[in-house]
Amino acid sequence: MELNARIPDGPIAEKWSRRRFEMKLVNPANKRKYDVIVVGTGLAGASAAATMGELGYRVHAFTFHDSARRAHSIAAQGGINAAKNYQGDGDSIRRLFQDTVKGGDFRSREANVHRLAELSVNIIDQAVAQGVPFAREYGGLLANRSFGGAQVSRTFYARGQTGQQLLLGAYQALERQVAAGTVHLHTRSELLDIVVVDGRARGIVTRDLVSGKIEAHVADAVVLATGGYSNAFFLSTNAKGCNVTATWRAYRRGAGFANPCFTQIHPTCIPLSGEYQSKLTLMSESLRNDGRIWVPKRAGDERPADAIPDAERDYYLERLYPSFGNLTPRDIASRRAKEMVDAGHGVGPLRNGVYLDFREVIRRVGRQTVSERYGNLFAMYEKITGEDPYARPMRIYPAPHYTMGGLWVDYDLMTTVPGLFAIGEANFSDHGANRLGASALMQGLADGYFIVPLTIGHYLADGPRGGLSPEDAPFRDAVSEVEGFQRRLLDVNGSRTVDSFHQELGRLLWDRCGMARSEEGLKEALERIPELREEFWRNVRVPGSADTLNQSLEKAGRVADFLEFGEIMCRDALTRDESCGAHYREEHTTEEGEARRDDERFAHAAVWEYRGEGVEPARHVEPLTFEEVALTQRSYK
Amino acid sequence: MKLTLHVWRQQGHGTAGTFETHEVPQVSPDMSFLDMLDLVNEEITANGGDPIAFEHDCREGICGSCGMVINGRPHGPRKLTTACQLHMRSFSDGDEIWVEPWRADSFPVLRDLVVDRAPLDRIIEAGGYISVRTGSAPEANAIAVPKPDADRAFEAAACIGCGACVAACPNASAMLFTAAKAAHLSFLPQGQAERYERALGMVAAHDEHGFGNCTNHGACQEACPKGISVRYIARLNRDLLRATLTGVGMDDGPTDA
Numbered sequence: 001m002e003l004n005a006r007i008p009d010g011p012i013a014e015k016w017s018r019r020r021f022e023m024k025l026v027n028p029a030n031k032r033k034y035d036v037i038v039v040g041t042g043l044a045g046a047s048a049a050a051t052m053g054e055l056g057y058r059v060h061a062f063t064f065h066d067s068a069r070r071a072h073s074i075a076a077q078g079g080i081n082a083a084k085n086y087q088g089d090g091d092s093i094r095r096l097f098q099d100t101v102k103g104g105d106f107r108s109r110e111a112n113v114h115r116l117a118e119l120s121v122n123i124i125d126q127a128v129a130q131g132v133p134f135a136r137e138y139g140g141l142l143a144n145r146s147f148g149g150a151q152v153s154r155t156f157y158a159r160g161q162t163g164q165q166l167l168l169g170a171y172q173a174l175e176r177q178v179a180a181g182t183v184h185l186h187t188r189s190e191l192l193d194i195v196v197v198d199g200r201a202r203g204i205v206t207r208d209l210v211s212g213k214i215e216a217h218v219a220d221a222v223v224l225a226t227g228g229y230s231n232a233f234f235l236s237t238n239a240k241g242c243n244v245t246a247t248w249r250a251y252r253r254g255a256g257f258a259n260p261c262f263t264q265i266h267p268t269c270i271p272l273s274g275e276y277q278s279k280l281t282l283m284s285e286s287l288r289n290d291g292r293i294w295v296p297k298r299a300g301d302e303r304p305a306d307a308i309p310d311a312e313r314d315y316y317l318e319r320l321y322p323s324f325g326n327l328t329p330r331d332i333a334s335r336r337a338k339e340m341v342d343a344g345h346g347v348g349p350l351r352n353g354v355y356l357d358f359r360e361v362i363r364r365v366g367r368q369t370v371s372e373r374y375g376n377l378f379a380m381y382e383k384i385t386g387e388d389p390y391a392r393p394m395r396i397y398p399a400p401h402y403t404m405g406g407l408w409v410d411y412d413l414m415t416t417v418p419g420l421f422a423i424g425e426a427n428f429s430d431h432g433a434n435r436l437g438a439s440a441l442m443q444g445l446a447d448g449y450f451i452v453p454l455t456i457g458h459y460l461a462d463g464p465r466g467g468l469s470p471e472d473a474p475f476r477d478a479v480s481e482v483e484g485f486q487r488r489l490l491d492v493n494g495s496r497t498v499d500s501f502h503q504e505l506g507r508l509l510w511d512r513c514g515m516a517r518s519e520e521g522l523k524e525a526l527e528r529i530p531e532l533r534e535e536f537w538r539n540v541r542v543p544g545s546a547d548t549l550n551q552s553l554e555k556a557g558r559v560a561d562f563l564e565f566g567e568i569m570c571r572d573a574l575t576r577d578e579s580c581g582a583h584y585r586e587e588h589t590t591e592e593g594e595a596r597r598d599d600e601r602f603a604h605a606a607v608w609e610y611r612g613e614g615v616e617p618a619r620h621v622e623p624l625t626f627e628e629v630a631l632t633q634r635s636y637k
Numbered sequence: 638m639k640l641t642l643h644v645w646r647q648q649g650h651g652t653a654g655t656f657e658t659h660e661v662p663q664v665s666p667d668m669s670f671l672d673m674l675d676l677v678n679e680e681i682t683a684n685g686g687d688p689i690a691f692e693h694d695c696r697e698g699i700c701g702s703c704g705m706v707i708n709g710r711p712h713g714p715r716k717l718t719t720a721c722q723l724h725m726r727s728f729s730d731g732d733e734i735w736v737e738p739w740r741a742d743s744f745p746v747l748r749d750l751v752v753d754r755a756p757l758d759r760i761i762e763a764g765g766y767i768s769v770r771t772g773s774a775p776e777a778n779a780i781a782v783p784k785p786d787a788d789r790a791f792e793a794a795a796c797i798g799c800g801a802c803v804a805a806c807p808n809a810s811a812m813l814f815t816a817a818k819a820a821h822l823s824f825l826p827q828g829q830a831e832r833y834e835r836a837l838g839m840v841a842a843h844d845e846h847g848f849g850n851c852t853n854h855g856a857c858q859e860a861c862p863k864g865i866s867v868r869y870i871a872r873l874n875r876d877l878l879r880a881t882l883t884g885v886g887m888d889d890g891p892t893d894a
Contacts (some may be wrong), residue, residue: 051771064691067758069798070702075695086778092792122772129774130769133791140781158791164699165794172766179762187755210747239694277695311889376795380697383715383722384669449771462701497682499675543682549649549748551690552682 001609004408007016007111010498012628016115019411020454024461030079031056034460037204037219039191039246042071043441044424045164046170047448049185053177055453060217061174061183064190064209064241065552069171072227072239073444074217075164077284077377079147080127080441087144091152091421093117100439101629103149103329104134104404104432105581105597107259107605110628112429116439119446124156126449130169134158145289145373147437149329149636160284160377166441170448171592174485191246192482192557194222194253194420197474201253201420205478207486213548214482216475218468221419221456224250226449228403228425230263230326232562232569233514234506236400237269237282243558244565247407247426254631255415255618256607258408258428261573262567264435264582265515266401270384271353281384281400283356285379285437288326290361290370291394293317293333295354299344305355305393316340320592324636331434331582332594334398339593341397349623353395356514362390399516404431404582405572408607408622412455412563413447419463422457423447429589433581437485474576486546489504489556494539498556501536505529505559505566513570518586524573526567533563568608568617575619580604590633599631638729642677645737650745650753656687656735666726670713671696671703673725674736691750698722698862701797702826704804706737709769711801711860719799719862739800741809743847754800756846757814763842764835765818767827786824794821795817795863805860808849813857815839816869823876835887836876 008022009017026034034057038049041063045470049061083096097117101110103233128134128142134156135143144153158165177183186206195216203218226246230236251257268283294313301308316336318325328336337354345350358637362370367390371378378389384396387431407422411431415423424444431439468475512525536559544550579588579595580602597603604621611617640661647654653861659677668676671693678688694702698719707713707722713723728734736750744752782790796818802813822828828835844850851870858867884890 047771054770065702065769066696066754067798069758070694070700072695072700075697075699084777122774124777125774126769126771128777128780129769129827131790131794131825133787133794133807135791136782136784136787138784140783140787141778146822156796161699164797165791168794172761173769173771175758175762176766176768187758223834239700239739240696264851274665276665276672276676278669278672281697378724379717383698383718384724386667386724386726449662453771496685497679499679543687544684549751551688552688560750633695 001416001605001618002409002606003256003416003620004410005109005332005622006412007109008411010144012111012114015111015472016118018614023454023458025523026457026461027093031319032058032140033218034058034465035223036223036456037217037617038223038225039204039225040071040225041068041171041174041442042073042225042227043167043170044448045071045173048223048225048423048452049183049443050170050177051259051449051453052456052628053180053182059177059183060186060219062186062189062206064188064189066173066187068185068187069168071167072242073167074164075239076441077160077164077280077282078080078286079145079157079438080123080166081147081154081170082115082124082156082442083440084121084124086142087153091154095152096154097411098629099476100430100436101626102634103436104597105434105595105629105634106432106603106626107580107624108430108432109624110626116405116430116443116446119450120442122450123442123445124177125401127166127169131401132158132165132169145286146327148285148288148327148333149436160286160374163441166445170445171363188519189549190554191249193249193478195474195478196253196417197468200418202468203475205482206480210459210549214479216470216479218470218475219462220463220465221421223421223423223452223456224407224426225424226426228406229372229404229565230400231568232506233400234502235277235280237266239278240279243560243561243601244514245561247422248561248565250407250415250417250420251608252610253415253417254610255420256609257300257568258605258607259405259511259572260569261576261583262404262433262581263400264330264402264404265334265398267337267398268356268396269399270381271348272350281380281452282401283381283394283396285330287356287374287377290373291326291356292358292360293326295340295345297346305357307406314345322556323336328636329436334517335584337398350393353397355393356396357393358389359393364474377406404433408605413452414455414459417471419459421452423452432623433583445538452474486553486557489540489553489560490543490546492537492540492542494541496539497541498552498559501532502559502562503508505563507530508532509566509569513573516584516586517573519574522570526574529563529567529570536563572606572608576602594634638666638725638728638857639731640664642734643735646689647748649744651697654746664725669696670707670723670724670725673734689750690748693721697795699728703798703801704739704799704801706739706804708735711739711804712862717862719866725859743801743809743811744803756848757798757800757811759846760811760815760839760842761818764831764838767822768831780826782825790821790824793817793824793865793869796865798862801860801862802857803848804826805856806849806861807830807854807856808852810851811843811848812851812870812873813861813865813867815843816873817865819873819876820869823872830859833880836873837880837886840873841879
């Protein structure tokens with residue numbers, strides 16, 4: 001597997017302009033002769049499909065939801081970063097670039113990150129022009145707030161519903177192209193395989209979720225914008241439908257999968273309230289702008305929060321990290337919360353949380369202002385827990401949230417399979433080993449609005465065009481394979497439900513490949529996962545039939561893929577014998593309990609290559625060099 | 638607590654449906670409504686039956702996927718709460734709960750509690766956007782938007798497209814949905830250029846897809862989990878009136894109301 005990032009030459013601040021100038025273009029009159037498939041209609045997918053439609057390509061967009069607006073980007077809460085420096089507090093493209101490289105613990109590609117910082121400003125312009133109702137100051141200009149890992153206020157937001165509003169902007173732009181006839185949108189259509197012909201991605205196979213029909217779709221290039229795989233843990237902040245199937249199938253068809261063990265645990269989510277719980281709810285990082293995190297100093301202290309005086313509270317993030325305090329990046333904040341709860345300082349009925357307290361900010365700016373900043377989040381918390389965060393501190397605990405790992409892509413966002421592109425959370429690129437808050441929205445839209453619509457032109461200008469039909473052998477064979485897979489799932493007819501397998505896998509991964517990992521634990525997981533997978537194929541019960549709406553069958557296919565993917569996640573965690581960002585190996589920590597990197601041996605992206613069913617995958621590396629930002633031990637003290 | 642559920646089962650559009658009864662013995666008050674339905678489905682699956690199909694995704698009240706009529710109310714008994722946010726502490730031991738899909742001509746049933754809401758997307762396609770090509774936008778702070786307008790736009794933009802308004806309305810009108818989007822965009826300077834074409838286009842699409850007329854019942858506002866107000870319908874009606882009387886937004890009309 002050849003890993004050529006194809007980074008343009010020249011000074012870092014000029015690489016993207018240089019690429020835009022040097023890349024091949026497709027003549028405007030010729031664009032309508034090309035078919036492009038986009039899978040997934042979240043921020044990255046909807047913006048890419050809309051933009052390519054505007055440019056004149058024939059776009060075929062697919063979502064397994066009933067509408068493009070249901071993508072999980074809709075749930076992102078806190079904000080989107082951009083280097084506008086409206087606050088005049090010292091921000092710049094260079095600083096955003098630096099904060100992101102450092103925040104990623106020096107495991108990302110500098111050139112990609114710099115481009116992201118450059119494009120961040122264009123995203124805000126586009127969103128405002130579309131009517132995204134960002135928060136404003138009284139003079140009518142855009143407001144900002146701070147997010148973790150930054151000492152400037154560069155985050156643009158729409159209360160606690162920024163993802164929703166940005167997605168609606170992209171969705172509306174997409175629907176405009178649907179009306180214009182440039183985008184054909186297939187709803188309730190789930191990708192189940194990718195078709196590679198003569199070494200190039202030439203189409204996909206989908207299942208119609210209403211009729212059950214398996215169909216092939218032909219194109220000249222394929223873009224995957226299918227999100228992340230946090231649901232491998234079963235309990236995560238992701239929506240129930242989120243899954244790894246598209247990127248996993250791409251991997252099986254030859255696309256390298258990079259850094260699968262880089263999974264982000266978000267520090268502030270509502271703690272578990274019972275065994276039956278189906279997902280964990282995120283409480284935006286923006287709350288850490290104003291909330292103070294604490295636990296009782298005395299382990300096992302069962303007094304209600306307002307009975308514990310300040311002197312008996314441990315505001316541990318403020319204590320350990322004076323300059324970043326409660327805005328310490330996610331990986332660090334999550335580990336400290338776990339440490340506190342493991343040491344017996346946990347709060348709540350199950351003693352499984354820490355406090356996020358708004359008492360002081362409410363006193364300082366008043367309830368009305370706090371409500372304007374976070375209104376919907378407070379309401380959401382109250383609905384779920386029955387507790388009023390205006391009167392008592394919120395209880396929070398870390399939960400799986402985002403995945404920095406994903407399909408390896410070059411500077412043009414193309415995978416190792418020519419013609420197969422990956423954008424948004426589905427790719428591995430810009431966040432390294434830890435993503436900063438408010439940068440996922442930034443990356444999805446940078447990839448979708450401004451990068452892939454151009455870079456895909458470079459590929460198409462020289463690439464294939466047409467000449468294939470769904471009746472051709474590669475497509476018919478792929479369709480048969482998928483139909484066979486569906487039948488196998490239904491034929492097992494065992495006694496355990498799909499969810500019970502998913503829960504068991506999730507618990508195993510959380511325990512052995514979650515916030516803290518060890519060689520012993522990972523090896524145990526690597527033994528257990530194949531056993532669980534074998535039991536799945538022997539004993540799963542999938543009711544109903546294939547030729548109809550069947551939610552159990554949908555889930556079963558996704559869980560079958562998670563049962564394979566989980567193994568590569570653990571293998572990656574085991575072979576990366578260092579700690580970095582969100583990947584924390586107990587064997588490699590500093591004296592203060594922070595991640596200890598081994599830059600000599602591991603300053604690279606680990607890219608896995610599929611070698612066949614039951615065969616160990618091959619591990620390749622893309623070495624990462626840091627010329628612009630000096631390699632340092634991350635400190636947020 | 639112990640509850641009795643009567644859930645609507647239907648194979649598809651055009652086939653007869655019926656209520657199916659399930660006793661649910663061990664419901665924790667901290668469970669969400671959908672967690673409870675999951676439990677019922679696990680049991681049905683273990684007993685070899687066909688689980689109840691229902692739409693859901695985020696389970697935190699923002700995606701708009703979930704939607705069921707619970708004891709006659711879209712999304713259930715709690716105001717400003719979606720079905721997925723509804724927790725069982727809103728019910729009591731021994732309660733009987735009737736669970737049905739959204740019922741409207743424009744929303745044919747696909748299976749059990751899953752309906753086809755594609756017509757809502759058709760309404761958006763008919764003008765629920767601002768036409769701006771990627772890359773052509775001016776500098777973000779070039780247009781000042783007075784804070785009250787920005788706040789009002791946000792309130793209207795908070796619609797999640799779930800369709801509860803349609804389910805609640807005796808006429809199965811989607812005017813609240815349509816008006817919310819029209820209002821969001823018309824509160825903003827960016828939305829002015831297409832304001833009247835938008836109003837005309839979206840309402841025409843609304844009518845074309847079989848939604849009923851608005852006759853001021855207000856049931857939509859009551860059912861809306863996001864607190865969208867009927868005053869947006871009044872605002873849309875004013876824009877339609879202006880367009881009709883002056884011709885603005887029509888092919889041969891003036892450019893200005």
